[in-house]
Amino acid sequence: MTEEMITPENISSQLLKAAFESAYMDVLVDEDGDLRIKDVCNIIVRPDLERRNRIRLLSLFRFKEDSTLAQRLQCVNNINSEFIMVCASVTDNGLLVFRHDMMLDGGLTAKTLILSTKRFASIPHAAIEEFGSDIVV
Numbered sequence: 001m002t003e004e005m006i007t008p009e010n011i012s013s014q015l016l017k018a019a020f021e022s023a024y025m026d027v028l029v030d031e032d033g034d035l036r037i038k039d040v041c042n043i044i045v046r047p048d049l050e051r052r053n054r055i056r057l058l059s060l061f062r063f064k065e066d067s068t069l070a071q072r073l074q075c076v077n078n079i080n081s082e083f084i085m086v087c088a089s090v091t092d093n094g095l096l097v098f099r100h101d102m103m104l105d106g107g108l109t110a111k112t113l114i115l116s117t118k119r120f121a122s123i124p125h126a127a128i129e130e131f132g133s134d135i136v137v
Contacts, residue, residue, distance in 0.1 A: 005107035008052040016047055016055065019110040020117075039121040053105065057117060059098040059124045063090070067135035072096070078131040086123050096136055098124045 006015060013033050020027040026038040027045075035045035044058040063072050072090045079088040079098075087099045100120045102108060128136045 005109060006055075006104060006113060007107045008104050011047050011049065011052055011055070011104060013047060013049075016045060016113070019113055020045075022110065023114045025114070025117075037117065037121075039118065041121050041124050043117065043121055045117070053103060055102045055104065055108070055113070057100045057102070057120045059121070061096040061098075061124065061128065062137045063094045063096055063132075064135050064137055065094065071135050075132040075135060079127045082130070083123055083127050085119065086127070088127065096128070096132065098127070 013029055028036050037043040041059045046056040048054045076088040076090055089097045
């Protein structure tokens, strides 16, 4: 893995892509400039190139159409209570969104980026199994 620190001054999709590739992770850049990583779950890596202060990890799942808003909200509330590394939310179009932000103040090593991403990837399926297996596709 590269030794270069990821900082607000040098954050870019290309730098993050190189860090993931050096860890032999399956990564591509989509048309919006977001990175897409295939791991235990699919992850969107979105560097904040406007404020330049964070990297956001996202993983999206679909709720079953017949699940109620109350069931969906209970699911994300339970996830948020028990899985502190992620923030779960419900979208208007029936998605369960897992999010984790990595702040860049002081810099972030490539190793920390990779390990945090792998840890994040391990959470959604476990959280769904525990709190949403009956309402998430």
